[in-house]
Amino acid sequence: MSALTRHAAERAIVRLGDLRSDLRLTATRRAVAFAVGHPRGSYAVRVMRDATMHGVPWSESSNGTDVWAIIRDGEVRTMMYRRSSQPATPKALRVMFVEVEV
DSSP: OOSSOHHHHHHHHHHHTTTOOOHHHHHHHHHHHHHHHOOOOOOEEEEEEEEEEEOOOOOSSSOEEEEEEEEEEEEEEEEEETTTTTTTTTHHHSSEEEEEEO
């Protein structure tokens, strides 16, 4: 089992494509490190905050200033932007636990 699924790797490239490559790599590494240390359960992890708004606000595409990773059973399943105004709750993110600082 890889800690980063193919889907998550693709999402990091597509959804986070406008983020500087070194920051995108840092966010991905943080997500993978968290996943390796949490082999059971489902987590939403904020892996980065940026001062710049990414994407088009209130559109159907990934947008916001916060980079989040969704981790299930030790695997990063997806990565995305979210606005800081959106709720960061287990229900909103469809996980059991939320970690906002990694």
